[in-house]
Amino acid sequence: MAAMRKPLVTAALLAASLSASAAPAHEHGAARLDVAVEPSRVVFMLELPLDSLLGFERAPRTDAERKAADVAIARLRDAGALFRVDPAAGCKLERVELRSGALSLGGAATSTDGHDDLDATFEFACTQAQKAGFAEIGLFAALPRLQRVDVQAVTRKGQMKATLKRPTTRLSLAR
Ligand SMILES: [Zn+2]
Incomplete structure (x- = not known):
C-alpha cells in the first residue's frame, strides 16, 4: 500500500515546499x-503578477483594459498552447482554473497592497506521465511582458528547480 500511495503525495509535498521557499x-x-508529475497527471500551477499579464494590477476600467483582460484570460484558458508535455507521456488537457480578485475570477479576494496576482492551475490527464522528459512552456509567446519563469518541479524522482528566461521554452523534467 505504501508504494501505491507514494506518488499521490507529490502535490502536497510541492505545496509544503513552496510555502517554505524564499523566492x-x-x-x-x-x-x-x-x-x-504524478503517475496519471501533470499539473502546472502558475502564480503571475497581473503586471506581467496586463500591465496593471486592478480591475479593468476602460474598454481597452477590459478587452486586454479578456484576451489574456482567453490565452490562459487555451492551455494546450501554453503547456505542451512530452508526447511520450500521452497527456490531454483536463482542467483550467483561474483565480484573480482584480479580474473577478474564481472567487479570489482582491489584494490590499495594490499588487494583484493571477493564480492558475492547469491539469493534464496522462496515460504515462512518468515518461515526460520535458515540457514546452509557451508563456513567453503568450505574455509579451513576461521575462522570467521560476520553476519548481516535483516528480517521483524528487524535486528540482529551474529558471526559464526568454526566449527559452523547454523545461527538462528528466534528472
Ligand atoms: Zn505588482
Missing part, C-alpha cells in the same frame, strides 16, 4: 510555475 512571491516581469 519572491510577486515580481513584475516574472512568474512562478510549479509542476507536479
